[in-house]
Amino acid sequence: MPVLVRDGQIVADPWMRVEDGEATRGRIAPLAAWRRAPEGGGVWVEGAAEVDEVGEEVRIAPVVAVRFPAFADGRGLSFGALLRSRYGYRGELRAFGEIVPDLTEYMLRCGFDAFELPDRRQAEVAIVCMTRMTDHYQASVREPLPFFRRRAAGA
Amino acid sequence: MYQYNAFDQRFVEDRVEQFRDQTRRYLAGELADEQFQQLRLRNGLYIQRLAPMLRIAVPYGLLTAAQLRALAEITRKYDKGYGHLSTRQNVQINWPKLEVVPDILADLAKVQMHCIQTSGSCIRNITTDQFAGVAADEVVDARPYCEIMRQWSTYHPEFDWLPRKFKIAVNAATADRAATRVHDIGIEVRLGDDGKSRFDFYVGGGLGRTPVIGSLIREGLPEQHLLTYLEAILRVYNRYGRRDNKYKARIKILVRAMTPEKFRQRVDAEWQHLRDGSSTLPAEEIDRIRACFQPPPYADLADETARLAQQRLADAVFDIWMRNNVAAHKRPGYAIVTLSTKATGVPPGDVTDEQMEAVADWSERFGFGDIRISHEQNFVLPDVPQRDLKTLFELACTQLLGQANIGLLTDMICCPGGDFCSLANAKSIPVAEAIQRRFDDYDYLHDLGPLDINISGCMNACGHHHVGHIGILGVDKRGEEFYQISIGGNQAADASLGKILGPSFERAEVPDVIENILAVYLDRRFEGEAFLHTVRRIGVDPFKEQVYASAG
Numbered sequence: 001m002p003v004l005v006r007d008g009q010i011v012a013d014p015w016m017r018v019e020d021g022e023a024t025r026g027r028i029a030p031l032a033a034w035r036r037a038p039e040g041g042g043v044w045v046e047g048a049a050e051v052d053e054v055g056e057e058v059r060i061a062p063v064v065a066v067r068f069p070a071f072a073d074g075r076g077l078s079f080g081a082l083l084r085s086r087y088g089y090r091g092e093l094r095a096f097g098e099i100v101p102d103l104t105e106y107m108l109r110c111g112f113d114a115f116e117l118p119d120r121r122q123a124e125v126a127i128v129c130m131t132r133m134t135d136h137y138q139a140s141v142r143e144p145l146p147f148f149r150r151r152a153a154g155a
Numbered sequence: 156m157y158q159y160n161a162f163d164q165r166f167v168e169d170r171v172e173q174f175r176d177q178t179r180r181y182l183a184g185e186l187a188d189e190q191f192q193q194l195r196l197r198n199g200l201y202i203q204r205l206a207p208m209l210r211i212a213v214p215y216g217l218l219t220a221a222q223l224r225a226l227a228e229i230t231r232k233y234d235k236g237y238g239h240l241s242t243r244q245n246v247q248i249n250w251p252k253l254e255v256v257p258d259i260l261a262d263l264a265k266v267q268m269h270c271i272q273t274s275g276s277c278i279r280n281i282t283t284d285q286f287a288g289v290a291a292d293e294v295v296d297a298r299p300y301c302e303i304m305r306q307w308s309t310y311h312p313e314f315d316w317l318p319r320k321f322k323i324a325v326n327a328a329t330a331d332r333a334a335t336r337v338h339d340i341g342i343e344v345r346l347g348d349d350g351k352s353r354f355d356f357y358v359g360g361g362l363g364r365t366p367v368i369g370s371l372i373r374e375g376l377p378e379q380h381l382l383t384y385l386e387a388i389l390r391v392y393n394r395y396g397r398r399d400n401k402y403k404a405r406i407k408i409l410v411r412a413m414t415p416e417k418f419r420q421r422v423d424a425e426w427q428h429l430r431d432g433s434s435t436l437p438a439e440e441i442d443r444i445r446a447c448f449q450p451p452p453y454a455d456l457a458d459e460t461a462r463l464a465q466q467r468l469a470d471a472v473f474d475i476w477m478r479n480n481v482a483a484h485k486r487p488g489y490a491i492v493t494l495s496t497k498a499t500g501v502p503p504g505d506v507t508d509e510q511m512e513a514v515a516d517w518s519e520r521f522g523f524g525d526i527r528i529s530h531e532q533n534f535v536l537p538d539v540p541q542r543d544l545k546t547l548f549e550l551a552c553t554q555l556l557g558q559a560n561i562g563l564l565t566d567m568i569c570c571p572g573g574d575f576c577s578l579a580n581a582k583s584i585p586v587a588e589a590i591q592r593r594f595d596d597y598d599y600l601h602d603l604g605p606l607d608i609n610i611s612g613c614m615n616a617c618g619h620h621h622v623g624h625i626g627i628l629g630v631d632k633r634g635e636e637f638y639q640i641s642i643g644g645n646q647a648a649d650a651s652l653g654k655i656l657g658p659s660f661e662r663a664e665v666p667d668v669i670e671n672i673l674a675v676y677l678d679r680r681f682e683g684e685a686f687l688h689t690v691r692r693i694g695v696d697p698f699k700e701q702v703y704a705s706a707g
Binding site: 072125128135 | 177
């Protein structure tokens with residue numbers, strides 16, 4: 001069973017991810033199934049999905065779960081960043097698939113707030129990884145101002 | 156020189172502790188091999204054929220004397236007392252133990268250095284003209300832009316897990332000494348009518364298996380848009396670059412598949428969302444970084460050309476060194492000196508701890524404690540008073556750094572090859588040495604004129620063989636090492652890719668083949684015509700005929 005980390009803590013997962021079937025309340029279903037009955041259900045998209053084709057419609061989902069097919073595949077990072085910044089998505093943005101604790105910080109900065117780790121130990125490591133770096137140079141979804149602007153503002 | 160502030164310092168220290176923890180978890184069996192591999196690569200650590208190799212970042216090739224001394228100390232303390240200057244202006248050490256790499260990173264952090272993103276599928280060290288800031292033909296100082304991009308590209312949240320490695324080079328001088336046309340992004344800086352910098356973006360150039368010259372996709376971009384435009388390019392690449400085949404994953408393949416025009420449209424569409432966003436550079440930020448690269452306190456020196464002429468007359472080798480290794484400086488009375496690592500019998504780019512310390516000392520005695528590394532794997536002292544050139548030359552000779560061969564045949568670019576690298580098909584260092592031994596006469600070399608021989612041990616082209624005037628590529632033929640020879644490549648602004656002569660040769664044949672190629676050139680050249688131009692004029696056939704007739 002994957003262990004869910006949300007907002008920096010291990011939490012019980014109120015959602016169930018299903019391979020097929022309806023996306024009813026409490027379920028996260030693949031995009032095609034979710035489209036048939038989008039009310040209240042979570043949607044699962046591939047990191048490689050074209051955000052411009054799905055961004056508008058998935059905005060209403062309480063959970064968008066982005067699958068990372070391989071941990072070093074950074075497409076999901078762009079997908080998440082764009083869904084937040086360009087489509088204004090405000091619900092839970094979840095990363096699942098091959099999730100390595102050390103990469104959760106990148107995801108966090110790209111707007112993800114929930115992560116499915118393989119086990120409790122890795123979930124604990126991920127929580128530490130997410131706070132190890134004090135600060136970063138660039139702007140990100142999480143920190144909209146690059147450091148040079150915050151410095152200039154006297155931060 | 157950019158000096159770390161508290162933010163930069165804490166950043167590299169955080170990264171050291173992060174890597175210490177990753178190494179500990181790996182050794183405890185908590186991180187899988189393939190996971191740790193990707194994490195260690197982003198800290199410059201390869202596991203090689205014989206031992207790990209650690210690639211230390213030298214941002215845009217700039218070092219202080221204190222940093223170079225620290226590198227010398229690191230090679231002594233953790234390695235075998237020597238390092239290797241790479242074609243990305245970095246320094247590599249070949250024998251560190253995995254367990255101590257976090258300690259090496261901690262030592263580097265003490266002198267404002269690190270290994271971040273020197274390998275892996277991410278934005279690599281940004282390179283530029285090794286003469287930036289001092290070259291007589293400079294249009295703008297490229298270094299502040301390199302530093303701005305270094306900060307932007309370091310641990311970028313979205314662009315650290317790209318389809319493949321990503322290399323950016325900047326040129327801001329009349330001559331392109333940064334090989335910008337064979338980079339994933341090559342940025343050419345020029346001055347607009349308002350006296351401000353404008354950027355031309357060349358995208359999708361590269362060497363490797365599929366050599367391509369970059370396509371111009373944006374002309375005259377004003378400087379405040381530098382980062383947002385880069386983000387647009389990187390975002391298009393991150394989303395659409397191929398990930399199914401690592402040999403087709405570089406941006407050049409994407410640009411070619413989409414066509415440069417479609418690629419440009421896509422980038423522009425993305426940029427419309429990003430332009431004028433928070434990553435837009437305020438003038439104050441550009442000024443803040445630029446202030447770190449103010450000229451050092453130059454003295455008012457008289458031009459010493461007359462005195463130098465006498466010294467040159469009295470010493471023929473010094474005269475050749477002056478001609479090949481000394482470049483014109485912006486300031487009267489000063490010169491730029493390239494110290495060649497290409498001594499016969501020494502792998503190109505290899506330098507001992509003692510040589511590093513000597514160069515650090517000279518940089519202070521004959522300059523302001525500034526050192527550069529060129530992508531041709533040599534050291535550069537940027538601010539040498541002309542009156543001290545003779546003394547420096549004599550000192551350099553005592554350290555095997557006085558070879559007068561910059562730009563000549565024996566100043567070869569060469570990757571570590573099969574002696575060290577697990578990717579290589581063939582050795583490259585012994586080939587370089589055999590060529591250096593064959594052509595060791597300065598008069599002959601000088602008569603040949605400018606000639607780049609670039610050697611790569613495999614298709615990955617770390618030795619830039621495609622853009623060598625003569626390129627040598629190690630290939631594997633049924634388990635045997637063979638060498639494919641191409642001619643007519645060039646790395647400058649009129650970049651071109653070499654054409655392969657024909658079937659490959661055994662290692663022992665290579666010096667003869669080079670000699671045959673040069674015989675055709677000497678026979679067919681016009682007065683004063685460089686090798687490259689003769690090849691361009693007469694084509695490869697005459698060379699082919701001579702080489703294979705002799706071999707036959």
